[in-house]
Amino acid sequence: MGEFDLIERYFAKPAGSSALVRLGIGDDCALLAPRAGHELAISTDMLVAGRHFFPDVDPSALGWKALAVNLSDLAAMGATPHAFTLALALPEVVPAWLEAFSQGLFACASQFGCTLIGGDTTRGPLNICITIFGEVPAGTAVRRAGARAGDDIWVSGSPGVAALGLRVRSGELQAAGLDVASLFGALDRPQPRVATGVALRGLASAMIDVSDGLLADLGHVLVASGGLGAVVDVDALPMHASLRAQPAALALQCILAGGDDYELCCCAPPTVRDRLSAAVAASGVTLTRIGITTAQGGITLIDRHGAPLQGIDAVRFKGYDHFD
Ligand code: ADP
Ligand code: MG
DSSP, X not given: OOHHHHHHHHTOOOOOOOSSEEEOBTBSSOEEOOOTTXXXXXXXXXXXXXXXXXXTSOHHHHXXXXXXXXXXXXXXXTOEEEEEEEEEEESSOOHHHHHHHHHHHHHHHHHTTOXXXXXXXXXXXXXXXXXXXXXXXXXOOOOGGGOOTTOEEEEESOTTHHHHHHHHHTTSSOOTTSOXXXXXXXXXXXXXXXXXXHHHTTTOSEEEEESSOHHHHHHHHHHHTTSOEEEEEGGGSOOOHHHHTSOHHHHHHHHHHOOOOOEEEEEXXXXXXXXXXXXXXXXXXXXXXXXXXXXXXXXXXXXTTSOBOTTOOGGGGOOOOTTO
């Protein structure tokens, strides 16, 4: 099978109905027509075999996740997805693999209403790079830099579940007694919080998606917002049933530093608490208030009585750095 047959067979699907896409796959460029009064939101994520996923991972899950992690970046700005490109390096053409990969990819694309508009295909070590194009009303994107001291800190869903799933898959943790389906679901088919991100527009002062660990990503917001700090109440953290069954130190490690969550972490002034809860409830995702930002830098972990946690080494909660 040649390169063009491959594209035709697995990737040139009928276009979705985005208002922005004027021309999709087949020419030298795709054409997008941004709407008046809006801005394009653009993000790229690369997934490399052996780095971001096991080479023998289920290709359908891989297709889903490659797009989902990009959608999560749009969600974190409050943007609506429209289109994406796919740059794919493949060691060889394995039809069953491509079929499953494409099925997972397009399942995610159709759930979140975005269209594959182009890409590039080449032989090489397995590598998947997606660039996504979304839209926000001009000036309304929620950036990392807008938090103020005294803002509430919120997190969506149940961070830490994917990290627990990874420990099971790598054999570090016994699967017996665990809800493996939901652990692997979180790891393989994360649900980007697109509707929640849009609902938070105009309410959140700053936002980020949690890909490298909750504390590390919260740290990025605090730094971007001028060197704020935070006090996080560990007893307020949302805890999935599978994590509650684990030793407290492991559960905390997964929730605070697990990574691969694709939840949203945002800040917002306490004055919008009720509006924020109502807006997010309509998106069908829980949002939990876990702490407060402070003028003084650094992150302090406290328990429900307000006492700083003893024996917790903040370095353990550092996020993943590819070049560290
Ligand atoms: P070029 O020579 O300009 O790089 P290609 O021959 O690589 O163009 O690609 C032909 C068409 O197929 C282009 O419209 C390109 O965007 C599209 N395309 C190539 N690879 C992919 C892919 N993996 N997914 C979607 N579209 C692709
Ligand atoms: Mg090309």
